[in-house]
Amino acid sequence: MKKAQAFTMTAPCGIYCGACEAHMAKDNTALMERMKSIKTLKTEMLPCPGCRTVRGKCLAVDGTCETYTCVTEHAVDFCFECPEFPCVKLNPAADLAERLPHNIKAFNLCCIQHQGLAKFAEKAPEIKQRYFRGKMAIGRGPQL
Ligand code: SF4
Ligand code: SF4
Numbered sequence: 171m172k173k174a175q176a177f178t179m180t181a182p183c184g185i186y187c188g189a190c191e192a193h194m195a196k197d198n199t200a201l202m203e204r205m206k207s208i209k210t211l212k213t214e215m216l217p218c219p220g221c222r223t224v225r226g227k228c229l230a231v232d233g234t235c236e237t238y239t240c241v242t243e244h245a246v247d248f249c250f251e252c253p254e255f256p257c258v259k260l261n262p263a264a265d266l267a268e269r270l271p272h273n274i275k276a277f278n279l280c281c282i283q284h285q286g287l288a289k290f291a292e293k294a295p296e297i298k299q300r301y302f303r304g305k306m307a308i309g310r311g312p313q314l
Contacts, residue, residue: 179222180290180291181221183279184277185271185274186291186294196217205217212229215229237259250279260276273301
């Protein structure tokens with residue numbers, strides 16, 4: 171994937187929108203029907219083109235995402251470029267951790283910073299899969 175495309179599909183907080191079901195529903199009718207049935211999503215905006223394109227109006231957020239607004243105010247592209255990084259908005263949380271990918275933001279940001287956007291975009295779907303589907307092996311990380 172080209173760097174520009176990877177940038178468009180990667181939110182400033184590190185979430186990879188390219189692997190978000192609300193985005194992937196554009197090519198998957200069954201997934202689209204499933205997403206449309208989720209009451210907490212702004213379903214009228216499906217399929218979502220990604221955080222940067224909707225300027226932080228993530229389908230899972232009321233109004234504009236506070237992290238997106240904060241990144242804009244700090245005039246950075248990614249949170250790791252901010253002097254306050256890592257702040258409480260990126261704090262891992264057990265709440266909703268089995269359904270939402272908030273706990274992989276900091277890991278994703280590390281990958282982007284150290285390996286580059288293009289490489290990150292290639293491995294982002296697997297990172298998410300390891301998080302939600304991997305079997306944890308202490309010392310080896312989540313195994314697929
Ligand atoms: S902005 Fe939100 S809903 Fe849209 S693709 Fe990104 S994570 Fe998914
Ligand atoms: S304060 Fe936190 S959320 Fe805001 S740009 Fe900095 S690291 Fe990101």
